[in-house]
Amino acid sequence: MAAVLAPLGVALAAGAAVAFVGAVNPNEPGHYPACPFLLLTGLYCPGCGGLRTVYALVHGDPATALGLNPLVVLLIPALVLLWGRWTLRAWSGGGSTGEPGAAPAWRSVRPVYVWSALAVMIAFWIVRNLPFGEFLAP
Template sequence: MGIATTERRGTDRVRRLLAPLGVAAGVGAAFAVVGVVDPNEPGHYPTCPFLWLTGLYCPGCGTMRTMHALAHLDPVAALGLNPLAVAMIPFLLFWWGRWVLRAWQGRPRRTTLAHPAWLWAFIAVVMVYWVVRNLPVGAFLAP
């Protein structure tokens, strides 16, 4: 095996890692902005369109304030704002890590994120969360 082959493998590996590392850079930049620009202060970010139109909370309501709380190392406040968003972080990190590993190894990307049963279960959890957080019994889930 020659030097050119080794250099080509290294170049290919770097090229394959560009997409997952680009996603990490974008998410990191957004996390930094939300960490610095407080979403609790009015006028910095737009209002949730669903909340504005209906007066009800969507599953994502409170997520920016949750990320702001996590950026300031306050997980208790983050859980109080949007526990579903906090619960999703380990899963998102797992899928991103799996993407990086597959890119590093040169294995093709999978065409499916997860088994359809898991995706349907996730959709069901989000729908139940959406309904319950707008009921009096689920007021503790409201941001």
Template sequence: MTEPVARSPQHPPPAPAVRVGAARRLAPPLGTLAAVLAGFAYVGAVDPNEAGHYPVCPLLRFTGLYCPACGGLRSAYAVVHGDLGAALGANALAVLGYAAFAVFWAVWLVRAGRGLPAAGPRPRPVHWWLVGGLVLLFTVVRNLPAGSALAP
């Protein structure tokens, strides 16, 4: 027979598993969705196409160059009003970002509903470099005469 192992203060017994209710697990993704929907509702109600409602992009104002976010509010306004063509014309990268958010949010919601950790597969540094390169390429191309279709 073996004797039980004595636990030292350095090795306490494992903590019992804590069960978290579904409402508590779903609160973060649902709260995030509520905040995003509130932002889109505001932009949908206050037209960014009318001057004076939102501040002007400082990069555009002082340099005449479009930043990667220029046209993002007009794009969100068009999405709220169901005009995908206008949304893509205002800022195609923003529409891609809205779609990516929707996918990642749905995965988060499903994982939370199943009681799994919120984080799934983590992007590697190469993925972040690719995203940064895509944003930089989008910014450069939309400021060239040949890329005027990407300008807001």
């Protein structure tokens, strides 16, 4: 049962972060630091608009969230799914490294999915900074 404490702790930390972003409007200047990549280059990173996206989702505005950062909107369900798998594996004991033959929880995601997600993120990063990808900018 102690193995379940890690995913529960992550859920608690993520919930607290989402609650904070929902309570402290990122659209108001001075509450959050600016994106360092944007400040240094003038270009948007894959996460630019992410805080405002979470704020919009917390306040029930998915259309605005999609307009700010569609990658974050698509990433949230994937992260919830991965967290759910991690929690189930921890609950059932399948993610424990102490069991003979049991794969560690971090090995439950196939490398092809990780590399594909990285490729999508890099493509999004590039396209949102090109003139024809202007609609992806926050």
